[in-house]
Amino acid sequence: MANKRAKSAEVDPMSRRERQIMDVLLREKQATAREVWEQIPDAPSYSTVRKLLSVLEEKGHVKHTESGATYVYTSARPRSEMATSALRRMRDTFFEGSVEQVVSGLLSMKDTEIASDELNRIAKMIAEAKKKGAK
Numbered sequence: 001m002a003n004k005r006a007k008s009a010e011v012d013p014m015s016r017r018e019r020q021i022m023d024v025l026l027r028e029k030q031a032t033a034r035e036v037w038e039q040i041p042d043a044p045s046y047s048t049v050r051k052l053l054s055v056l057e058e059k060g061h062v063k064h065t066e067s068g069a070t071y072v073y074t075s076a077r078p079r080s081e082m083a084t085s086a087l088r089r090m091r092d093t094f095f096e097g098s099v100e101q102v103v104s105g106l107l108s109m110k111d112t113e114i115a116s117d118e119l120n121r122i123a124k125m126i127a128e129a130k131k132k133g134a135k
Helices: 002-011 016-028 035-037 046-060 080-092 101-105 116-131
Strands: 062-067 070-074
Touching: 002 101, 016 035, 016 046, 016 062, 016 070, 016 080, 016 116, 035 046, 035 070, 046 070
Parallel strands: none
Antiparallel strands: 062 070
16 A cells, blocks of 8 residues: 555646645644645635645645644655655656756756856766766
């Protein structure tokens, strides 16, 4: 069952509202439904947020613990794993599966300035990937 859940979390895309809920949970580390609801811009009803938390839990994105009568929600997967999954979807959806096109897109964004030390770290990562024989 756990494998099925992990697989569905990878395949099952999130709606805009579900992503907003995940943003809150990742930022706060844990939150009640009310705390999530209070932090969503232009939030839907409180009952809708509760339902969406249940849906996210069914999809394997969220888990909860009980604190008295209150559920406390957390992300079921680490932020880094979710970021990798989101980047993979972005690469495949918008950049024809090309890492080169992703990097080119990031470097050419007009509203993003890249510091020299950051470019040096990126160059080192590329050099390391070459040494490891990246595919």
